[in-house]
Amino acid sequence: MCVRCASRLVQPEWWDETAGGSWRVGLRCPDCEHRREGIYSQRVVDTYDERLDDGADELTTAYHRLVRDNLVAEMERFAGALRAGAILPEDF
Numbered sequence: 001m002c003v004r005c006a007s008r009l010v011q012p013e014w015w016d017e018t019a020g021g022s023w024r025v026g027l028r029c030p031d032c033e034h035r036r037e038g039i040y041s042q043r044v045v046d047t048y049d050e051r052l053d054d055g056a057d058e059l060t061t062a063y064h065r066l067v068r069d070n071l072v073a074e075m076e077r078f079a080g081a082l083r084a085g086a087i088l089p090e091d092f
Contacts (some may be wrong), residue, residue: 002034005031012026013026018039023039035089
């Protein structure tokens with residue numbers, strides 16, 4: 001979560017493993033462009049990575065739904081144009 005604007009969209013920009021198995025991570029908020037870095041344990045990084053994966057899955061699902069909905073709407077417009085006689089063989 002962004003410490004400046006409370007956005008939940010904070011993303012890692014870079015990471016380096018430190019001594020002892022911790023990670024130094026550079027974070028960026030896409031909403032307010034605030035950047036920070038910190039050192040986090042492997043457990044925290046693993047949890048964050050799982051949340052990033054969940055977010056990617058949500059985006060993929062939303063994308064597929066949007067593509068499907070757009071195709072259905074396009075087919076309905078095309079079918080309506082066919083019924084109205086607005087599309088002729090010479091249009092192809």
